Amino acid sequence: MEWEIFLAPYRQAVDELKVKLRGYRDLYEVTAENSPIEFVTGRVKPIPSIMEKARRKGMPLTQLNTQMQDLAGIRVMCQFVDDIHRVVQLIRNRTDLVVVEERDYINEKKKSGYRSYHVVVQYPVQTVSGEKKILVEIQVRTLAMNFWATIEHSLNYKYKGKIPADVKKRLLNAAEAAFRLDEEMSQIRDEVRVAQIRFLQKNADEEE
Numbered sequence: 001m002e003w004e005i006f007l008a009p010y011r012q013a014v015d016e017l018k019v020k021l022r023g024y025r026d027l028y029e030v031t032a033e034n035s036p037i038e039f040v041t042g043r044v045k046p047i048p049s050i051m052e053k054a055r056r057k058g059m060p061l062t063q064l065n066t067q068m069q070d071l072a073g074i075r076v077m078c079q080f081v082d083d084i085h086r087v088v089q090l091i092r093n094r095t096d097l098v099v100v101e102e103r104d105y106i107n108e109k110k111k112s113g114y115r116s117y118h119v120v121v122q123y124p125v126q127t128v129s130g131e132k133k134i135l136v137e138i139q140v141r142t143l144a145m146n147f148w149a150t151i152e153h154s155l156n157y158k159y160k161g162k163i164p165a166d167v168k169k170r171l172l173n174a175a176e177a178a179f180r181l182d183e184e185m186s187q188i189r190d191e192v193r194v195a196q197i198r199f200l201q202k203n204a205d206e207e208e
């Protein structure tokens with residue numbers, strides 16, 4: 001029950017931010033621009049994971065609100081790597097939250113091969129006892145990065161954090177393959193854009 005009371009504003013923050021970030025898709029629909037957001041998910045960290053992380057990092061349970069930045073977590077999935085930077089800019093421009101930290105695991109991937117852009121924000125929630133400022137970790141990643149991270153995460157869970165060396169190596173190769181897939185998709189998109197512009201230009205010239 002105490003956990004539920006402690007986590008209630010985190011659930012509120014996750015619910016509100018999911019709605020707000022999903023809203024961009026509708027806002028982009030009325031512009032000529034493509035939405036940089038494909039889909040948004042969110043979760044409050046499960047209690048056993050909170051306890052495990054607190055133990056691993058030597059965090060006192062009384063300091064979780066200031067020390068554990070991902071009790072509330074939002075994930076934003078994008079089609080292309082460029083879209084990640086557009087989403088991060090949208091987050092930085094918001095006036096209903098304050099960005100407190102950014103971690104660029106795209107230019108500096110983790111040892112595991114993990115890639116994503118993390119933005120930690122401070123978000124005010126209106127609770128029954130007044131305003132409470134909550135830390136929320138927003139992970140922004142491409143569909144390919146998400147595919148890799150989801151599978152690696154479940155393997156980690158399956159092997160209880162002790163993935164065998166050969167599987168780790170193959171996961172690293174798979175992370176590189178996901179990275180190349182992102183690069184290839186961006187190039188294809190750029191080439192299609194150039195071809196479209198040429199096609200429109202040609203039609204316009206012919207009509208003159």
Ligand code: 0O2
Nearest residue numbers: 045049053070073103110112113114118148149150152153
């Ligand atoms: P879950 O189940 O996703 O909620 P640390 O936990 O020490 O690695 P720190 O300092 O808390 O990291 O912050 P970081 O690295 O910015 O964010 C941690 C979260 O990023 C993780 O949460 C994952 O969601 C994701 N992440 C980081 N590294 C990896 C990785 O190698 N593989 C995958 N699949 N995800 C990763 P949690 O706490 O692991 O849990």
